[in-house]
Amino acid sequence: METSSTQIDLQPLEKQTMRIGFILAGIVIAVTAVSYLLNMTFTYQWMVWVIGVAFLAVALLTLEWTRSLSGPLGEAPTGTLRGLLLLAMPLAFILDSQICGLGIKACSVLCNVISVTLIGLSAVTAYRIYRNQSVGALLVPMVIIGLIPHCVCGAPINTIWHNIFGGYAPTCQVIPLAATLFSVAALRGVRTRWSAILVGVLLAVTVFIVVGNPLFGFPWTGCVGQ
Numbered sequence: 001m002e003t004s005s006t007q008i009d010l011q012p013l014e015k016q017t018m019r020i021g022f023i024l025a026g027i028v029i030a031v032t033a034v035s036y037l038l039n040m041t042f043t044y045q046w047m048v049w050v051i052g053v054a055f056l057a058v059a060l061l062t063l064e065w066t067r068s069l070s071g072p073l074g075e076a077p078t079g080t081l082r083g084l085l086l087l088a089m090p091l092a093f094i095l096d097s098q099i100c101g102l103g104i105k106a107c108s109v110l111c112n113v114i115s116v117t118l119i120g121l122s123a124v125t126a127y128r129i130y131r132n133q134s135v136g137a138l139l140v141p142m143v144i145i146g147l148i149p150h151c152v153c154g155a156p157i158n159t160i161w162h163n164i165f166g167g168y169a170p171t172c173q174v175i176p177l178a179a180t181l182f183s184v185a186a187l188r189g190v191r192t193r194w195s196a197i198l199v200g201v202l203l204a205v206t207v208f209i210v211v212g213n214p215l216f217g218f219p220w221t222g223c224v225g226q
Contacts, residue, residue, distance in 0.1 A: 010069065010073060010188045010189075010190065011134045011136050012136070013134070013136025013137065013139075013140070014134060014135060014136040014139060014184070014188070015069050015070075016136075017136055017139040017140050017143060018066075018069060018139065018181055018184065018185065019066045019069050020143065021139065021142075021143040021177065021181050022062050022063065022065050022066045022069075022178075022181055023063060023066060024143065024147055025062050025143075025147070025174050025177055025178045025181065026059045026060070026061075026062035026063035026178075027059075027063075028147060028170050028171065028174045029055055029058055029059035029062060029174055029175075029178065030055075030056060030059035030060075030063075031160055031161070032055065032157045032158075032160075032161070032169075032171050032174070033052050033053075033055035033056045033059060033157075034052075034056075034160065035156060035157050035158065035159045035160035035161065036048070036051070036052050036055070036156050036157045037049065037052035037053075038156075038159070038160075039156035039159040039160075040052075040156040040157075058178075058198075058201075058202070061198065062178055062181075065181075065182070065185065065190075065191070065195075068185070068190050068191050069185075069190060073188065073189035073190060074189045074190070074191065074192050075189055075192060076187060076188065076189045076192065077186060077187065077192055077196065081196060082187065084196075085183045085186050085187050085196060085199060086126040086129060086130055086183075086187070087126070088179060088180075088183050088199050088203060089122040089123070089125055089126045089179075089180045089183050089184075090119055090122045090123040090126060091203065092122070092175070092176035092179040092180060092183075092199075092202065092203060092206065093115065093118045093119045093122050093173070093176040093180075094119055095176070095203065095206045095207060095210060096115070096172070096173065096175060096176040096206055097115045097116075097119070098210045099172075099206070099209055099210055108150065108151075108152050110150045111150055111151060111152075111172060114145055114146075114148065114150055114172070114173065115172075115173070117145055118142060118145060118146055118173055118176070118177075121138055121141060121142045121145075122142065122176075122180055124138060125138045125139070125142070125180070125184070126183075129184070129187050135184065139181075139184070142177065142180065143177065145173075146173040146174065146176075146177040147170045147173070147174065147177070148170060149161065149165040149168035149169055149170045150168055150169075150170070150172065151168065151169040151170070151171050151172040152167060152168060152169075153169070153171075153172075157169075157171055158171055175202055175205065175206055176202075176206065178202060179198075179199050179202040179203060179206075182195045182196075182198045182199045182202070183195070183196075183199050186199065
């Protein structure tokens with residue numbers, strides 16, 4: 001795995017926004033996992049527990065990553081790994097947009113607008129990092145827009161959120177948002193290898209949901225669009 005010896009500075013706005021983003025994303029993933037465990041029933045209930053506990057682990061890692069933002073930075077990736085991490089940002093949101101069905105289709109107009117907006121913001125973020133420019137001003141709206149309660153899916157993952165926000169949930173974009181934050185962390189030298197591994201895990205989870213939902217009856221179903 002090729003890395004660079006050049007120290008990459010994490011800009012103050014990037015650091016603060018990533019810290020807030022990791023905390024909020026971790027909380028959303030944790031509550032979503034609990035909602036799933038409490039409300040999902042499936043033929044093989046053990047699968048529900050495996051998936052729910054796995055998401056709780058992801059939530060804890062997301063929260064724990066805030067500690068590394070204050071420590072010394074490592075080496076930023078170069079070569080193939082850097083390119084893959086840059087590509088992962090818009091790819092995460094593009095893959096996530098396919099969960100409710102292939103193409104630009106979602107459970108609400110607002111969900112569509114948010115999805116397309118975040119794909120654009122993440123692509124610009126990747127381009128600016130490619131150009132070695134600061135991305136703090138892009139991460140701020142990405143975190144805010146990505147966590148707006150807007151999902152009206154009737155899936156078990158949303159039950160607790162629907163009770164809190166009157167039928168809306170902030171779950172739709174939290175996984176690609178977390179993947180983007182981990183990508184930026186890796187590209188800025190924050191636990192580069194482990195951040196990159198978590199990006200891969202979150203992308204794999206999204207693909208699993210997209211493919212498993214309609215084809216294999218993966219225990220995540222319940223969205224009104226499915």
